[in-house]
Amino acid sequence: MSTLDDQTKEVTETSSPEKEESSQENASGGFIILFFIIGLIASLLVGWIIFPKLLYSKKNQPIDFNHAIHMDLVEEGCESCHFFREDGSYSGVPKLAQCIDCHEEVQGETENEAVFVAEYVEKQTEVPWLVYSRQPDCVFFSHVAHVKTAGIDCVQCHGHIGESTNLKAYEENRITGYSRDIYGKNMLGYKKNPWDRMKMDDCADCHKEMKVAQSSVQTKKDACFVCHK
Amino acid sequence: MKIDRRSFLSFVIGGAAGTALSPLPWKLTDDSAIWTQAWPWTPVPTDGEASYVNSICSLCPGGCGITARKIDNRVVKIEGMKGHPVNDGGICVLGLSGTQLLYGPMRVKAPLKKVNGRFRQISWDAAIAEISNKLGELRSKGESNKFACISGTDRGTVSELLSRFLTVYGSANFTRTPSIQDSYELTLHLMQGVQGITGFDVENADFVLSFGSGIIDGWGSPVRMFKANSSWKNAGGKVVQIEPRLSNTAAKSDKWIPINPGTEGALALGLANVIIKESIYNTSFVNNYSAGFDKWKRHILDGYSPEIVTKVTGIDKAVIVSLARDFAGSKKPLAICGRGQGRTPGSLKEFMAVHALNALVGNINKKGGVWNLPEPDYINWTELKMDSVASTGIQKGRVDGAGIEKYLHARYLLNRLPEIINSADVSPIEVLFVSESNPGYTMPDTSSVKKAFEKIPFVVSFSSYMDETAQMADFILPNHIYLERYEDVPVATGFQKPIIGLSKPVVDPQFNTKYTGDVIIHLAKSMGGFIADAFPWENYEACLKETLGDRWDKLVENGYWIEPEFTAPGWKEGFQTASTRFEFTSDDINSLSRYAPVKPEGDKASFDLVLIPYDSMRLAGGFIGDPPFVIKTVEDTVLKGKDILVEINPATAGKLGLSEGRYAKLTTPKGSAKVKVHLFDGIMPGIVAMPSGLGHTAYDKFLAGKGININQLIGPVEDSSSGHDAAWGINAKLVKA
Numbered sequence: 001m002s003t004l005d006d007q008t009k010e011v012t013e014t015s016s017p018e019k020e021e022s023s024q025e026n027a028s029g030g031f032i033i034l035f036f037i038i039g040l041i042a043s044l045l046v047g048w049i050i051f052p053k054l055l056y057s058k059k060n061q062p063i064d065f066n067h068a069i070h071m072d073l074v075e076e077g078c079e080s081c082h083f084f085r086e087d088g089s090y091s092g093v094p095k096l097a098q099c100i101d102c103h104e105e106v107q108g109e110t111e112n113e114a115v116f117v118a119e120y121v122e123k124q125t126e127v128p129w130l131v132y133s134r135q136p137d138c139v140f141f142s143h144v145a146h147v148k149t150a151g152i153d154c155v156q157c158h159g160h161i162g163e164s165t166n167l168k169a170y171e172e173n174r175i176t177g178y179s180r181d182i183y184g185k186n187m188l189g190y191k192k193n194p195w196d197r198m199k200m201d202d203c204a205d206c207h208k209e210m211k212v213a214q215s216s217v218q219t220k221k222d223a224c225f226v227c228h229k
Numbered sequence: 230m231k232i233d234r235r236s237f238l239s240f241v242i243g244g245a246a247g248t249a250l251s252p253l254p255w256k257l258t259d260d261s262a263i264w265t266q267a268w269p270w271t272p273v274p275t276d277g278e279a280s281y282v283n284s285i286c287s288l289c290p291g292g293c294g295i296t297a298r299k300i301d302n303r304v305v306k307i308e309g310m311k312g313h314p315v316n317d318g319g320i321c322v323l324g325l326s327g328t329q330l331l332y333g334p335m336r337v338k339a340p341l342k343k344v345n346g347r348f349r350q351i352s353w354d355a356a357i358a359e360i361s362n363k364l365g366e367l368r369s370k371g372e373s374n375k376f377a378c379i380s381g382t383d384r385g386t387v388s389e390l391l392s393r394f395l396t397v398y399g400s401a402n403f404t405r406t407p408s409i410q411d412s413y414e415l416t417l418h419l420m421q422g423v424q425g426i427t428g429f430d431v432e433n434a435d436f437v438l439s440f441g442s443g444i445i446d447g448w449g450s451p452v453r454m455f456k457a458n459s460s461w462k463n464a465g466g467k468v469v470q471i472e473p474r475l476s477n478t479a480a481k482s483d484k485w486i487p488i489n490p491g492t493e494g495a496l497a498l499g500l501a502n503v504i505i506k507e508s509i510y511n512t513s514f515v516n517n518y519s520a521g522f523d524k525w526k527r528h529i530l531d532g533y534s535p536e537i538v539t540k541v542t543g544i545d546k547a548v549i550v551s552l553a554r555d556f557a558g559s560k561k562p563l564a565i566c567g568r569g570q571g572r573t574p575g576s577l578k579e580f581m582a583v584h585a586l587n588a589l590v591g592n593i594n595k596k597g598g599v600w601n602l603p604e605p606d607y608i609n610w611t612e613l614k615m616d617s618v619a620s621t622g623i624q625k626g627r628v629d630g631a632g633i634e635k636y637l638h639a640r641y642l643l644n645r646l647p648e649i650i651n652s653a654d655v656s657p658i659e660v661l662f663v664s665e666s667n668p669g670y671t672m673p674d675t676s677s678v679k680k681a682f683e684k685i686p687f688v689v690s691f692s693s694y695m696d697e698t699a700q701m702a703d704f705i706l707p708n709h710i711y712l713e714r715y716e717d718v719p720v721a722t723g724f725q726k727p728i729i730g731l732s733k734p735v736v737d738p739q740f741n742t743k744y745t746g747d748v749i750i751h752l753a754k755s756m757g758g759f760i761a762d763a764f765p766w767e768n769y770e771a772c773l774k775e776t777l778g779d780r781w782d783k784l785v786e787n788g789y790w791i792e793p794e795f796t797a798p799g800w801k802e803g804f805q806t807a808s809t810r811f812e813f814t815s816d817d818i819n820s821l822s823r824y825a826p827v828k829p830e831g832d833k834a835s836f837d838l839v840l841i842p843y844d845s846m847r848l849a850g851g852f853i854g855d856p857p858f859v860i861k862t863v864e865d866t867v868l869k870g871k872d873i874l875v876e877i878n879p880a881t882a883g884k885l886g887l888s889e890g891r892y893a894k895l896t897t898p899k900g901s902a903k904v905k906v907h908l909f910d911g912i913m914p915g916i917v918a919m920p921s922g923l924g925h926t927a928y929d930k931f932l933a934g935k936g937i938n939i940n941q942l943i944g945p946v947e948d949s950s951s952g953h954d955a956a957w958g959i960n961a962k963l964v965k966a
Contacts, residue, residue, distance in 0.1 A: 031232075032239040039243025040250075047251020055256070085278055092276060137273040138266060175260040177269050187252035 052187055056171040056180050062127055063119075064112050067164045078154045078162055090143035093129045096120060130170035132181040133158060133198065140229045145217070150210070159195035203227060277301030283310055283788040285718045285730030286324045287711045288853050290382065290408075291315070291450035292721025292728065293324060294788050297712065297735040304328050304712060304735055309452065314728060314791055315721045316452035322859050323849050324452075329856035330710060331739065335694045335929040337707035338740040348705070353743055356704055361755040363687055364398065367659055373399030373622035377658045379643060381406050381665035381852050384719040386773050389608050390749045390764075391664060397613050397753075397763040399622025402658065404629065404641040406666045406852075409567030410722070411574040411953050415638050416584045417601055419818055421593070422806030426602040428725035428797070429565060431457040433597035434466065436559035438552075440493040440566040440583055441472040445481060446844050447570035449723030467559070469552065471496060472568070474843055474876070474918050475911025486552070487913050489543040490841050491957045492826045493566065494579030496549070497586050499538030502529050503553035504589050510557060511591025514811075518800040519588060521814035528814075541826065561597030562590050569844035569921075571722075572671065572851060574644075574953035578824035588811050594797035601797060602727055605719040608776055614759045628657045636952035638817075644672065644945045644954035647681040656684040663690045664745055665708075667852045669697035670925065673956060674899055674944040691745040696854065697927045707742040709734070714744060715773055717784075728791045731777075731784035744769040821950040830944050831898040831960030838881070840897055840917045840961035842939045848922030855922065857931035866907045867920050873936030874907040876918040877963065882908050885963055892966040895919075897959045899944045902937040903966055917961055 074080035081094045099121070106117045120127050135141055146152045154162070171180035183189065184197030191197050194206070207214075207226070215222040219229060248254060277300040286295045286307075294313025298306040307327045309320035330336075340356045341348040351359075367375060378395055380388045383405040392403040413427040429449065431437070442448040445458050458481065461468060470482035471493060479485040488496060504510050505526050515522055535546040542549075556562045566583040567575060584599065592598030615623070626633060628649060629642040636642060650656050661682075672678045675697075682688060682701045690702035693710045708714070711732050718730035746769030753764040766772035774781050780790045797803065806812045829839060847862045849855050855863075866874055875895060877887070887893055887906045895904045895917065904919070912918050923936030948955035 031236050035232075035236040035240040036243035036246075039240040039245075040247040041243075043244040043247030043253075044251050047248055047253035051251070051253045051256075055260075087279065089279065091278070136263075136267045137271075173260060175257075176263040176267065178263065183256075187256065 048187065055174060057174055058169045058171055059130060060169050061130055061167045063116050064166050066166060067162050069165075071162050082154075084144055084148070088144045088148075090147075093131055096124070096126050099127075130172075130179075132161075132168075132170060132179050134179055135182065135198070136178065139227050141227065150212070155195070157195050157198065159193065200227075274305065275300065275303070277303075282733060282735045284712070284733045284735055285788055286320075286327065287716065287718050287732055288323055288327065288330075288849070289447075289451070289851060290410075290720070290722040291321075291452065292718050292724065292730050293320065293450065293452050294730065295320065295324060295327070297327075299735070302736060304331060310788060313789060314726070315450055315724055317456070319452040319456060321447075321451045321455075321846060322862060323846075323853065323855070326856040326858040327712060329858055330694070330853070331712050331736070333856060333929060335696075335854070335927075335932075336710070336740060337693060337695055337699065337705050337742075340707065340741070340743075341705040343703045351704075353706075353741075356706060357748060357751050357755060360689060360704060361752050363660060364752070365756060368399065368618055371618065371621070372659065373618055374402065374625040374628075375657060375659040376400040376662075377402035377404065377628065377660070378662040378664065379404050379406065379666050379668055383641070384605060385717045386608060386769075386776055387664065387716060387746050389610075390746050390769075390772070391662065393610070393613065393763060394749050394753060394760070396623065397615055397619055397760050398756075399615075399619035401623050401625070401627045402629075404627075404631075404643045404646070406668065406671065407572070407574050407641070407643055407954055409571035409574055409580075411639070411641070412567070412577050412580040412951065414640070415577055415951055416580045418638060419815070419821075420581060420584055420588070420806075420812050421601060421804050422809075422812075423601050423804070425604060426720060427723070428600040428602045429563065429723045430595075430597050430600055430725045430797075431563065431723075432460060434461070434561050434563035435464070435597065436466065436556060436562040437461065437468045438556055438562065438564040438586070439468065439470050439472075439478065439482075440497065440564065440579075441470075441568040442478070442565045442571065443476060443569045443844050444468065444470070444478045444565075445846070446476055446478050447846050448478075448565075448567060449571070450721045451846065453721070453724065467555070469555075473841065473913045473916055475909075476569075476843060477845070479911075486544055486548060489541065489913075490839060490916065491829065492542045494576055494582045494824050495533065495538055495541045495826055496544060497564070497566075497579070497582035498529055498533040498824065499535055499542070499549050500553040500556060501582070501586055501589055502533040502538070503535060503550050504557045504586075505529060507554070507557075509554065510589040514591030514593070514800060515589065518804070518810050520806070520808035520810040520812045521818070525585070525813035556586070557590055559590075561592060561595075563587065563592060563598060568957055569842070570850065572844075572921075573673075573956060574948070574951070575957070576824075576827050576948050576955040577951040577953065578821065578948075579827075579955075581818070582824060585813055588813065593811060594799060594803045598797075600725045601803060602720075602725070602795075605727065605729065607717075607719075607729065607778070607780065610776070611763075611765070613763055616759050619759070630952065639952045642952045643668065645947065645952060647672070647674065647677045650681040650684050651677055656681075656686070658685050660687045661685050661689070663688065663692070663698050663702065665691070665852060667692070667696045667698045667854075669701055670854075670927070670938060671851060671940065672945075673940050673954060675938060675940045676900065677944075691748070693742065694854070695927055695929075696852075697925065700927050706745070706748050707740070708745045709738045709742045712736060713738045713742070715770055717773060717777065725797070726791055726793070726795045728789055729777075729780065729784065730789045733785070733788070746772060827946055827948065827955045827957060829956070829959050830946060833960060836897065836960035836962045838877075838915055838917050838961045838963055839958050840875075840895065840919060840939075840942060841958035842921040842943065843876075843918050844921055848920055850922035854925050854928045854932050857929075860932055860935065866909075868923060868936050869905060871935050872905045873902075873919065873923050874905045875963075876907050876909040876912045878912050878914040878916070879908045879910065880914045881916075882906060886965060887963070893963050894966040895942065895961060895963050897942045897961045899959065900941050902942060904937065906963075916958075917963055 083091050216226050280299045282297045286293045293316040294310030296308045296310045297304050309316045309318045311318040339350045342351040378391050395403045444454050468482040469484045470479040471486045471488050473490045535549045539546045564583045564586045587599050629645045631639040631642040688702040689704045690699040691708045692699040693707050699705050712735040716732040750764045753760045889908045891906050893906050919939045921939045924938030925932045943959045945954040946956040
């Protein structure tokens with residue numbers, strides 16, 4: 001409980017000389033700005049540098065693969081290995097059986113090749129490749145419609161992976177389980193090339209731009225149902 | 230520097246501003262939204278190359294063609310085979326769920342031996358050696374007749390191998406699980422003098438009179454019957470369903486006539502009475518191609534007037550008369566019997582009464598009628614050479630009494646076996662093989678069946694699944710399941726043309742399983758002598774290929790072989806009785822006891838209600854139990870949680886003081902069970918209806934412990950004419966629990 005005397009004293013203090021008061025305010029204002037800046041910078045650092053590192057896990061492919069070498073050797077480009085089946089479905093990442101056609105014995109002298117033959121070819125185990133461009137199960141995507149019917153080049157969506165000499169690390173979003181290539185490397189979602197990201201908007205933009213049929217071939221439903229069947 | 234509240238707030242505001250200017254909140258919001266749309270725990274089917282394999286389903290005797298869709302090497306869907314003569318693209322819910330039987334947890338994954346009450350894995354060689362030693366021991370004691378086998382069928386190469394093995398070993402005790410096939414075979418044998426299969430030209434019938442047969446509840450070949458039912462609707466055909474309960478079949482029929490349960494045979498004879506009295510029968514057939522009609526006519530006219538039949542069946546006299554007129558007045562009437570799915574043989578005299586109705590309207594071996602199909606004749610193996618032990622063993626005859634004395638005409642009487650074993654001091658069966666059947670679940674009075682099994686010292690199960698019988702066995706030698714094996718499927722129940730199907734491996738065997746045929750061949754070889762000589766094949770597949778001969782290539786390509794031009798033998802050639810005519814009565818028939826409704830077990834004083842089982846397409850009540858997907862389709866008026874619901878009429882419920890969903894105790898002379906009550910106007914008062922196919926104690930957690938097995942509450946009733954089980958229900962009591 002404050003007494004009457006205490007209150008009087010307080011009043012006296014607040015009515016101290018103006019000069020002193022203003023210097024005190026300046027100092028405290030500086031601090032406030034400093035703390036604001038510290039907070040700002042720290043959160044920017046967290047948001048732009050630490051957060052992406054935490055969000056994505058990095059995994060290396062089980063063995064490395066040189067697309068460039070293979071492209072030189074095959075005759076039909078990407079489709080030599082990533083082919084369409086007779087029923088029009090797309091084979092995706094090659095199965096071991098295809099690799100074995102040439103790699104039954106160790107080819108060349110790289111260590112990677114020796115490991116591949118020993119670990120997978122001889123043991124007849126499929127290589128658990130991590131697929132950068134894997135879309136979630138809720139999306140229906142037909143390669144044949146895009147590549148054969150629309151005549152879109154592989155590069156348009158997949159970039160110049162065919163020229164790569166090794167496989168980059170696979171980054172997986174810890175929350176969604178998607179490959180980072182779906183959202184794109186850029187944290188703000190900007191893209192320079194069409195293959196930089198492949199989210200729903202990217203599909204929609206292209207469909208709009210190319211003026212393709214706005215309804216599903218199978219169900220005739222439009223909007224969402226073109227891809228989400 | 231003084232850090233005060235203001236500085237802190239300013240830090241927080243700076244942090245908030247920085248965070249807002251960073252991707253963190255926006256990306257997190259987006260990602261959490263995506264997370265909710267593709268839950269990480271939702272299974273995602275793997276992508277791969279799609280392929281299709283045509284095969285035959287053998288989950289029931291329906292013989293449907295199936296097409297398995299595979300992604301890479303995994304079966305992902307089973308569909309009906311388009312163009313198959315039996316089911317043409319259609320499939321039932323059980324057939325559809327076959328993938329769960331392939332990959333599900335109920336599979337027996339390796340040969341097992343029971344040691345101190347628990348199953349241990351054993352190698353195939355060790356298991357076969359032990360069984361071979363046991364059989365050798367029994368044979369050397371001169372007790373080869375103490376070896377028996379229960380098989381789901383007696384047709385096809387696997388069961389032929391089993392019965393051949395028993396014969397050459399020296400035992401006549403090969404037996405088939407009971408079904409209406411037993412009664413229909415006897416009916417054909419006695420009335421037409423043929424040993425054959427009944428086929429029903431249902432697609433061409435225009436008036437179907439069903440004495441309790443579940444036309445769309447799994448009778449015959451289920452998918453075919455569904456299609457036939459639809460075709461009747463489109464073509465203006467009529468279906469009259471006679472049964473005490475408004476089953477799905479009754480609900481979809483043109484007319485449902487509730488009847489006192491068990492009196493269907495009396496109604497058939499009552500209808501015959503009207504047809505004869507009004508002379509609306511097929512005179513051409515009756516006068517020229519039948520024998521014993523006059524005697525039978527007198528018996529029918531005297532004993533089955535509508536007035537008498539009304540009292541027995543509870544059906545109004547006018548209804549009986551008009552039904553008889555409608556039936557006889559139709560162009561292609563067809564009467565069928567065998568209750569529900571036809572798993573109980575039933576009363577022989579009832580089958581003969583219904584068959585006589587068909588004969589009266591002259592639709593035996595005619596378009597839209599009942600056809601006689603020859604037994605499949607493609608298995609022509611070399612004559613057996615038997616040693617003296619085998620001959621002596623065979624001469625000792627069958628334990629179940631089939632084929633001798635009062636049951637002269639019966640071929641197999643499995644229903645009598647438990648009682649015979651239980652009443653003997655020492656089990657007359659010492660070694661028992663069980664193949665493609667689950668008697669521990671499907672036979673009535675399960676507790677006595679269990680007791681009998683416990684008394685048999687050495688039981689070998691060939692089941693692919695951990696079913697009730699396999700659990701009681703001393704050895705389980707798991708067969709490949711139907712999606713992993715080659716096997717001939719010789720008939721499709723009730724189909725009117727000879728057809729052979731070939732099951733093909735859709736995928737490689739998933740576990741350490743082995744063809745039952747291979748086990749038999751190995752066993753025979755290890756036993757040596759004439760037994761080994763009787764099995765000259767290297768393995769089962771070689772045996773099958775050789776047996777099917779010229780048909781093999783076509784079977785592999787199409788999945789089935791059919792005689793498309795087959796027509797039933799006409800009236801002139803069709804009957805091989807002594808009189809070469811269809812016999813309404815004969816000395817053989819007269820030697821059987823007269824028709825009388827089969828009485829249910831239990832006295833009326835203690836048990837005032839009658840319990841009847843009912844079948845449903847959603848509940849597999851045979852050798853195969855419901856896979857998880859199928860059990861999910863069962864309505865909660867049948868199974869709620871783990872509780873089974875029995876149906877009673879609201880009037881009955883009122884008397885008993887029971888209301889919807891209340892627990893009650895259902896007691897029969899065979900046992901009691903806690904059930905829930907479902908009030909249903911579609912059941913006659915005084916009757917309790919219980920679904921069959923529930924109450925498994927084996928299989929997996931998805932099926933075991935759900936509901937009650939009605940076979941625990943119902944016992945067999947021996948048909949005095951055939952010896953087969955004729956039970957259609959049992960007297961029961963229902964009290965509040």
